Amino acid sequence: MSNTGESRQRSRVYRCEGIVIRRRDFGEADRLVTVLTDDHGKVRALAKGSRRTKSRLGGHLEPYARVRLMLARGRNLDIITSAQVLEPMTHLRREERSILYASHWSEIADQLMAESEQNRFGYGVLVRALTSLELGRDPVITSRICEWEFLAASGFQPELFQCTGCGRQIEPGGNGMHIEAGGVVCPQCHALDPLSRAISNDALRVLRAIGRGDGGLLYDRQLNDDLLKEIEQLLIGYLRSVIERDLQAWQILSSLEDGTTWGTPGH
């Protein structure tokens, strides 16, 4: 791909907007960052010298901030030549629970979004989720919406209206969710397949609302804990099977969510 005439015609420098979803130390004082961008999908690029305290780049490449970037195409890796913070997302950084949710979504983005392929919808999913966190909305609801939308943005959206076993229209009552088959199954197919897990009518209704883009309405509803847990297990299970590995941030997040009560740190 690198030596075709087409790629030589692309300009060497490009600009985009993005969110740093991952970074790791590289070499002496550099960082390798993964950015989800508006126009270039997922981009992996080198931020030279960004670990040094006097670096102009460093402070502008903190995870989850919305930034404007200028990059230069390199032979192996693109190089970030300038970065400017558009929205620092300072609120979410003040609570480790928020940071854990942001990490969870970033990991999903990293796993599901393609490199250098424009996906404005996928970028919008992350921007909306982080903004909700920043505004103090319930991260549990935000997370379910975000998980669904990332599946949709990458073409893995679960089928919710037709049985993935026999194709018939799904009616309320006795249905199952078949992760491997890619969506819901009717009561007959559910009974025949041990891999299918029961799905309640309420859970199906909530997922359909999220699928229609009405997930925002859920913030004002009092969804009970059992229903929230059911939807969580369905979506996390679905993501695990699509990604084909464990979600690292989720493991830490869920163990802390189950084990401790969150509050403000003591003085």
Add this chain to the structure above:
Amino acid sequence: MKTSITAEPVNRLINEFSRLPGIGPKSAARLAYFILRGGEHEARSLAEAIVDVKERIGLCSECFNLSERDPCPICSDPERDRSLICVVEEPLDVIALDRTNEYSGLYHVLHGAISPVDGVGPDQIRVHELVERVRSAEKIEEVILATNPNIEGDATAMYIARQLAQFGVKVTRPASGLPVGGDLEYADEVTLGRALSGRRAL
């Protein structure tokens, strides 16, 4: 992989070097050829130093800093202020902070920071050991959380602050002046010293 024209032992050395932090394939090859050109004595001395450091240096069982002795020289120094613990991510941070001469308390090395995307949670670093240390020690009055001023360091500091809240010790974070995103080990002594003396309660 294309077939190699280099002898197998040389390739092996290049591969070993390229696993070191900050060393790319080119630098690794340069280092390997440097060793090859040098004398046998120098090569043996380098190899022995590497083995020696692994055999003789361990972790201090109190502060988890790298040390030849247990407890380490800092933990066993009677001149040190035992009411203060400064928590850092890496052993290199201890060196950087101690150089400032602004601090004479004890340390606690976490060996990392909470980084969920990399699967590093509280259980993967030495947080529980710190909590135990604060629980069992009598004189600790203040714990300074000098993790790096970036999102992983912040998350780690917040998590630790919550864990320590039950003990009634003062928990502080070095003041601003450390720019966001930078690594502690790269900060100059004056900035670090100023940050330490101007710490604030979390």
